[in-house]
Amino acid sequence: MVRVVSVLGLVMFSVALLILSLISYVSIKKDFIFTAPKYANAGGPRMYMFHAGFRSQLAMKFLDPAFTSLNTALNENLQESSNWRFNRSAYAELSKEIAQHIDVPHNFTLTKNSVRVGQLMHYDYSSHKYVFSIGENLRSLLPDASPVLNKRYNTCAVVGNSGILTGSRCGPEIDKYDFVFRCNFAPTEVFRRDVGRRTNLTTFNPSILEKYYNNLLTIQDRNNFFLSLKKLDGAILWIPAFFFHTSATVTRTLVDFFVEHKGQLKVQLAWPGNIMQYVNRYWKTKQLSPKRLSTGILMFTLASSLCEQVHLYGFWPFGWDPNTGKELPYHYYDKKGTKFTTKWQESHQLPTEFKLLFKMHADGVLKLSLSHCA
Numbered sequence: 001m002v003r004v005v006s007v008l009g010l011v012m013f014s015v016a017l018l019i020l021s022l023i024s025y026v027s028i029k030k031d032f033i034f035t036a037p038k039y040a041n042a043g044g045p046r047m048y049m050f051h052a053g054f055r056s057q058l059a060m061k062f063l064d065p066a067f068t069s070l071n072t073a074l075n076e077n078l079q080e081s082s083n084w085r086f087n088r089s090a091y092a093e094l095s096k097e098i099a100q101h102i103d104v105p106h107n108f109t110l111t112k113n114s115v116r117v118g119q120l121m122h123y124d125y126s127s128h129k130y131v132f133s134i135g136e137n138l139r140s141l142l143p144d145a146s147p148v149l150n151k152r153y154n155t156c157a158v159v160g161n162s163g164i165l166t167g168s169r170c171g172p173e174i175d176k177y178d179f180v181f182r183c184n185f186a187p188t189e190v191f192r193r194d195v196g197r198r199t200n201l202t203t204f205n206p207s208i209l210e211k212y213y214n215n216l217l218t219i220q221d222r223n224n225f226f227l228s229l230k231k232l233d234g235a236i237l238w239i240p241a242f243f244f245h246t247s248a249t250v251t252r253t254l255v256d257f258f259v260e261h262k263g264q265l266k267v268q269l270a271w272p273g274n275i276m277q278y279v280n281r282y283w284k285t286k287q288l289s290p291k292r293l294s295t296g297i298l299m300f301t302l303a304s305s306l307c308e309q310v311h312l313y314g315f316w317p318f319g320w321d322p323n324t325g326k327e328l329p330y331h332y333y334d335k336k337g338t339k340f341t342t343k344w345q346e347s348h349q350l351p352t353e354f355k356l357l358f359k360m361h362a363d364g365v366l367k368l369s370l371s372h373c374a
């Protein structure tokens with residue numbers, strides 16, 4: 001008798017567990033793409049990592065009705081990407097709207113004349129109590145004038161770092177643009193077949209020094225960093241040093257390094273000030289107001305004021321390839337086997353951002369490249 005009861009108990013427990021896990025699967029999937037994800041609990045992101053890949057694509061298809069229309073549009077887009085048509089007047093309208101919120105050429109960088117030594121800078125994403133005092137060294141690195149003042153480029157590519165670029169063979173296509181924006185100092189050389197080799201601007205969050213160059217603590221680290229910069233030649237290194245107070249220490253290291261190597265590098269430095277309030281204000285008019293906009297959409301925002309036409313590559317914040325259904329890493333440069341990360345979901349709302357960009361693509365305002373290149 002006791003045995004029967006315990007077996008029964010075990011069966012009931014298993015059934016309950018199965019039901020519970022099904023429920024969590026459904027609710028997680030529903031949150032995933034088509035509503036702004038709110039992962040207040042730390043368990044959320046970790047859980048749906050298990051479901052990334054083809055299974056999640058299937059799950060979304062069947063569980064979220066809102067997915068069907070976008071999925072159909074996506075499929076059509078992937079099959080007939082040559083059908084995309086640029087809508088010049090719609091783009092002109094967007095550029096005008098952005099220009100009304102953001103003075104891109106001036107917001108692009110601080111200049112020698114726009115700051116004074118001893119001035120206290122605040123941070124866009126940190127508490128107001130944190131300050132950074134502008135020193136003589138930093139001021140000496142600021143350009144005399146914005147490098148994009150009165151500049152106009154015909155075609156621009158903004159290259160995001162999504163794993164969707166892996167195997168895309170889009171490199172030669174990307175290299176044809178007049179101006180190529182890249183994000184976060186992403187490596188190109190090894191991946192040139194997929195992402196191209198040209199760079200006209202790349203963003204450089206000072207924390208990269210910490211992550212990839214060991215804070216420049218050894219001669220080897222300094223040489224590595226110097227060589228990486230050397231390859232950028234005349235490109236613009238866009239350094240958002242006043243977004244997070246956590247970059248204060250590395251910013252000082254970076255400033256010292258540039259002062260020491262003055263005249264040895266051709267890379268042009270640009271140091272944006274506290275500009276995110278203006279950028280945020282614009283995207284809020286499009287119902288996009290995450291805690292943090294992605295660097296990619298920030299680059300698109302700048303590009304829209306400098307370029308006659310903007311195409312996006314590597315903008316795809318999901319863990320599966322829409323062409324093949326196969327699992328994808330988060331970045332194209334992640335080591336093989338790296339799991340799709342969702343650690344940024346809470347602050348970035350990348351799926352919501354993607355949905356908006358995809359709509360703009362459908363409207364002919366920008367071109368979002370998601371398929372492999374010929």
Ligand SMILES: *[C@@H]1O[C@H](CO)[C@@H](O)[C@H](O)[C@H]1NC(C)=O
Nearest residue numbers: 087088089090091093363364
């Ligand atoms: C281009 O966009 C405008 C809206 O800005 C719209 O009125 C027009 O119909 C679009 N043209 C085409 C060919 O889709």
Ligand SMILES: *[C@@H]1O[C@H](CO)[C@@H](O)[C@H](O)[C@H]1NC(C)=O
Nearest residue numbers: 101102103106107273275278
């Ligand atoms: C950035 O652009 C805004 C809006 O045009 C302007 O008010 C602000 O002064 C600019 N800031 C800088 C640093 O150029």
Ligand SMILES: *[C@@H]1O[C@H](CO)[C@@H](O)[C@H](O)[C@H]1NC(C)=O
Nearest residue numbers: 153178179180197198199200
């Ligand atoms: C962009 O960079 C390439 C080299 O990477 C360079 O040849 C080209 O002149 C640059 N274009 C502009 C507009 O600066």
